[in-house]
Amino acid sequence: MHSAIVIADAVSPVLESFGRLHPIMVHLPLGLVFAALVVEGARLIQRRPSLSAFTPIALGLAALGAVLASGTGWFFAEGETDTSSLFWHRWLGIACAGVLIAVAWMAIRAARDTVNAAQITPIVRGVLLAAGLLVGWVGHLGGDMVWGENYVLEPILEAWNGGSPSAGGADGDDATGRGATAANATGNGDSDADKMAFYTSNVLPILQDRCYECHGNGKHKGGLSMDVRSSLVSRDSDGIWIVQPGDPAHSLMIERCLLPAEDDEAMPPKGDRLKATELEFLRTWIAAGAVMPATSAAAAAIESSGVRGASVPDSRADRSGPTNAAKSRSAGLPVLSDAQVAEAAALRGRGINAVPVSVGASTFAVSIPGGKGVGDADISALIPIAAQIEELSFARASVSDAGMMQMPSMPFVRSVRVDNTALSDVGITVLLSRTLEVETVNLVSSGATDAVFTVLG
Numbered sequence: 001m002h003s004a005i006v007i008a009d010a011v012s013p014v015l016e017s018f019g020r021l022h023p024i025m026v027h028l029p030l031g032l033v034f035a036a037l038v039v040e041g042a043r044l045i046q047r048r049p050s051l052s053a054f055t056p057i058a059l060g061l062a063a064l065g066a067v068l069a070s071g072t073g074w075f076f077a078e079g080e081t082d083t084s085s086l087f088w089h090r091w092l093g094i095a096c097a098g099v100l101i102a103v104a105w106m107a108i109r110a111a112r113d114t115v116n117a118a119q120i121t122p123i124v125r126g127v128l129l130a131a132g133l134l135v136g137w138v139g140h141l142g143g144d145m146v147w148g149e150n151y152v153l154e155p156i157l158e159a160w161n162g163g164s165p166s167a168g169g170a171d172g173d174d175a176t177g178r179g180a181t182a183a184n185a186t187g188n189g190d191s192d193a194d195k196m197a198f199y200t201s202n203v204l205p206i207l208q209d210r211c212y213e214c215h216g217n218g219k220h221k222g223g224l225s226m227d228v229r230s231s232l233v234s235r236d237s238d239g240i241w242i243v244q245p246g247d248p249a250h251s252l253m254i255e256r257c258l259l260p261a262e263d264d265e266a267m268p269p270k271g272d273r274l275k276a277t278e279l280e281f282l283r284t285w286i287a288a289g290a291v292m293p294a295t296s297a298a299a300a301a302i303e304s305s306g307v308r309g310a311s312v313p314d315s316r317a318d319r320s321g322p323t324n325a326a327k328s329r330s331a332g333l334p335v336l337s338d339a340q341v342a343e344a345a346a347l348r349g350r351g352i353n354a355v356p357v358s359v360g361a362s363t364f365a366v367s368i369p370g371g372k373g374v375g376d377a378d379i380s381a382l383i384p385i386a387a388q389i390e391e392l393s394f395a396r397a398s399v400s401d402a403g404m405m406q407m408p409s410m411p412f413v414r415s416v417r418v419d420n421t422a423l424s425d426v427g428i429t430v431l432l433s434r435t436l437e438v439e440t441v442n443l444v445s446s447g448a449t450d451a452v453f454t455v456l457g
Contacts, residue, residue, distance in 0.1 A: 015078075016075065018072055018075055019072050019074070019076035019078065021068075022069065022072035022073045022075075022076040025065060025068045025069040025073075026069045026139065026142065028061065028062065028064075028068070029062040029063075029065040029096070029100060030135055030136075032058045032059070032061055032065065033100070033131060033132050034132060034135075036055045036059055036062070036128060037132045039052045039055060039058075040052065040055055040124075044125060049118045049121060050110070050114075050118070051107055051110050051117070051121055051124060051125075053111070055107050055124075055128075056104065056110075056111045059100065059128070060104045060107075060108065062100050063101045063103075066093075066100045066101075066135075067101075069093065069097070070093050070094050070096075070097045073089075073093055085144060085145050085223075086223065088141055089142050089145060092138045093138045095134070096134045096135055099127070099130070099134060100131055100135075102127065103124060103127045103128055106120065106124045106127065107124050107128075145221075145223075192291055195288050196291055196292070196293075198285060199291055199292045202281040203281055203282060203292070206274070206278050206282065207226050210274065215227075224242065229292050229293065229294050232253075232292075233290050236252065240252050240440065243286055243290050244286070245290040246287060246288075247286070247287075248282070248283040248287050248357075248358055249357040249361070249363075249390065249391075250414065251286055253282070253286075254279070254282060254286070254357075255391065257273075257274050258279075259353075260367055262369055263367070263369065263395060263396070265395070280358070333362035333388070333412070335360055335362055336361060336362060336363075336364070336388065340385060340388060341356065343385055344356075344364055344385055347366075347382075347385075350374065350378050351369055351378070352367070352369075352374060352378060352381065352382070353368075353369065354385060357390055357391065362388065363388050363412055364385055364388050364389050364390065364391075365390065366382065366385075366391065366392050366393065367393040367395075368393065368394050368397040374398070375398040375399060375400075376398075376400055376402060376403030379404075379407060380406050382407075382408060386408035386409060387410070387412070388412070389410045389412065390412050390413060390414055391413070391415050392410065392413050392415070392417070393416075394416075394418050394421055394423070395417045395418070395419050395420055395421070396420040396421065398422075399422075399427075401423060401424055401426045401427030401430070402427075403427075404423065404430040405430060407431055408434065409434050410434050411435070411436050412436075413438055414438060414439045414440070415438065415440040415441075415442075416432070416435070416441050416442070417441075417442040418441070418442065418443060418446045418448075419442045419444035419445055420446065421447070422446075422447055423446050423448070424447040424449075425448060425449055425452045427447075428441075428443070428446070428448055429452065
């Protein structure tokens with residue numbers, strides 16, 4: 001019997017594509033509502049008792065645009081981390097669509113009922129003003145989610161505060177940002193200075209070059225800010241650690257960096273894959289406790305202080321992450337031999353990505369890429385390294401239930417992905433039977449039904 005975290009929320013490709021129209025749709029109600037406001041504001045100043053002929057048309061199109069923006073936005077946000085900004089942006093957007101439908105109906109009625117237009121027009125203009133404020137606020141929340149807080153005013157605030165958006169730095173932290181959060185995460189306050197210097201010299205440049213475009217400097221796509229420790233060192237909406245101090249092998253950040261470039265979840269999504277040295281810097285930093293400033297303001301203070309040149313902390317001697325059955329079972333394995341690493345390298349010739357979970361590790365992370373290049377016929381190639389596999393991904397792979405019958409025993413596997421595959425309950429059950437105690441199973445857009453949960457219970 002397996003006890004696992006199961007990820008089973010699915011969005012069809014059609015709805016996902018529909019959701020990606022959201023950045024286009026949001027501009028329609030914004031432009032039309034504010035155009036109607038300008039027109040009616042001018043008519044109010046001129047003391048004209050009736051609405052412009054433009055206003056009912058503009059508001060009707062704005063209401064339609066708001067409905068489309070709400071619909072696309074709902075699916076566009078699927079899979080994103082639930083945050084308060086997303087909650088308010090989503091539901092206020094739906095409320096906005098309702099208000100615009102109401103004011104459009106009122107404007108059309110006022111245009112048709114010329115007898116009572118003088119009584120209806122002030123009401124329409126008042127509701128239009130409220131709708132404009134609501135549309136503006138919803139748009140502001142959406143902009144904050146994409147570009148970060150104070151994006152428009154940031155240059156002015158930086159100039160006002162002497163080069164930093166926040167003159168005060170991190171709340172409750174000293175200039176190094178090395179408050180209780182960082183110290184407690186490592187469990188070793190004496191060496192925090194060296195670990196902070198290692199982060200500044202080796203990890204921060206990687207994050208700035210490859211991650212901050214979407215997840216730093218005020219931008220927090222998907223609710224993730226990689227320059228804020230409380231956001232980076234946390235669990236996602238599925239309960240999986242983004243960065244788990246002391247355990248790089250089971251940090252989602254490392255898992256995404258190891259995915260092949262063609263995988264939709266691979267990080268960084270653009271450019272070359274991270275170099276082996278860069279990956280090792282990230283693993284070493286996480287293994288040593290993921291010490292970093294609490295906020296980006298504190299990071300800027302450390303960087304400007306010239307802290308550089310720290311030695312690399314021991315990535316295996318200072319692990320403070322929690323232990324579990326699978327981890328304790330694999331802990332007794334010897335370090336991967338050159339022959340085993342060579343066998344894994346040979347798999348790449350067949351299109352299978354198999355890499356050690358870290359330098360000096362005892363296990364592999366294996367990913368079967370999507371597309372038709374790799375399939376059932378290649379599964380048997382995993383046999384030589386099956387006893388050393390710790391992470392296994394079939395995401396988007398062209399594998400079948402029959403192919404799962406060839407799977408060898410994998411006693412140390414901790415996470416399995418079968419999302420976006422044709423595997424049914426039969427194939428998934430067979431696959432899980434080859435493991436001892438999987439912790440995480442991703443079933444998104446697979447052929448799984450509720451019946452498979454009896455195996456995972």
